Amino acid sequence: GDSVTQMEGPVTLSEEAFLTINCTYTATGYPSLFWYVQYPGEGLQLLLKATKADDKGSNKGFEATYRKETTSFHLEKGSVQVSDSAVYFCALSDPSEANNLFFGTGTRLTVIP
Amino acid sequence: DAGVIQSPRHEVTEMGQEVTLRCKLISGHNSLFWYRQTMMRGLELLIYFNNNVPIDDSGMPEDRFSAKMPNASFSTLKIQPSEPRDSAVYFCASRVGTGEETQYFGPGTRLLVL
Numbered sequence: 001g002d003s004v005t006q007m008e009g010p011v012t013l014s015e016e017a018f019l020t021i022n023c024t025y026t027a028t029g030y031p032s033l034f035w036y037v038q039y040p041g042e043g044l045q046l047l048l049k050a051t052k053a054d055d056k057g058s059n060k061g062f063e064a065t066y067r068k069e070t071t072s073f074h075l076e077k078g079s080v081q082v083s084d085s086a087v088y089f090c091a092l093s094d095p096s097e098a099n100n101l102f103f104g105t106g107t108r109l110t111v112i113p
Numbered sequence: 114d115a116g117v118i119q120s121p122r123h124e125v126t127e128m129g130q131e132v133t134l135r136c137k138l139i140s141g142h143n144s145l146f147w148y149r150q151t152m153m154r155g156l157e158l159l160i161y162f163n164n165n166v167p168i169d170d171s172g173m174p175e176d177r178f179s180a181k182m183p184n185a186s187f188s189t190l191k192i193q194p195s196e197p198r199d200s201a202v203y204f205c206a207s208r209v210g211t212g213e214e215t216q217y218f219g220p221g222t223r224l225l226v227l
Contacts, residue, residue: 032214043117043204043218044156051214089156093214098168100146101216105155 002027002097006090006104013111019077021107023064023090026071031092033057033066033073034101038087047075047088080111115139117207117219125225131193134222136205138186146206146216147180147190156204162188163210174199195226 007022025031032051036044048057053068062077073090090104118137126132138145147159160170165182173180177196182188192199202223206216 034215036218041220043220044206045218046215049215098163099212099214100158100161100169101214103156 002031002092002094002102004090004092004102004104006088007107009087009106010108010110013080013109015082015111015113016079017111019075019080019084019109021075021088021090021109023073023075023104024071025073025090025092027092027094029094029096031094032099033064034091034093035062035064035073035075036089036091036103038089038106040086044089080109082111082113085109085111117205117217119203119205119219119222121222122220123223123225125227126195127227128196129194130226131191132195132199132224132226134190134192134203134205134224136188136190136219138188138205138207139217140186141209142207142217143185143210144208145182145188146208147188148204148206150202150204150221151200159190195224197226200224200226 003026034049035047037047038044048059050057050066056065064075087106087108089106091101093099120135146161149157159172160180162182180190202221204221206218208216
């Protein structure tokens with residue numbers, strides 16, 4: 001079955017540090033891949049997505065590249081800000097599973113000034 | 114456009130009481146998902162609807178939980194009777210349809226059962 005494995009947290013970084021949150025997936029079909037972000041007290045928001053191999057999703061300085069050969073979709077940002085503190089969820093959507101989302105466990109990021 | 118709307122945002126109740134959570138979909142969306150989020154179990158899909166019809170309720174914990182979609186834009190999740198272990202944040206999310214992948218989440222209802 002489909003599943004997503006993401007880096008255990010929590011992650012604490014200083015402002016302007018480089019961020020990587022690892023995500024790997026298992027899927028029976030040809031999934032699309034997503035990163036969602038959850039700020040404190042809020043619901044999940046779509047951060048970025050990629051729908052096919054070698055696509056790069058990007059938004060707000062975050063990037064992730066769909067790597068089929070390594071079944072990965074790692075999230076990166078070159079210089080984090082305090083406002084990036086949140087929980088980040090990797091997810092996949094599989095057309096053979098009615099395009100429902102399979103979420104990872106989430107990684108809490110705290111950025112300190 | 115308004116996003117997914119959930120009410121109440123916070124609910125505190127006593128064990129044994131009935132709890133009803135409400136969700137209004139984004140206009141034009143016809144798939145609805147209910148999720149539960151806890152520290153221990155993370156984000157769990159409880160049930161989803163397509164065109165008002167429940168498609169998969171295998172995530173519903175037990176018979177105390179029920180969900181309905183009386184019309185195309187509104188859904189309720191009911192817990193009767195509630196128990197302390199039901200304490201969690203409950204999210205609903207909607208999307209345009211099965212051909213579209215992106216789900217849009219509401220702000221959640223934080224439920225505390227004493």
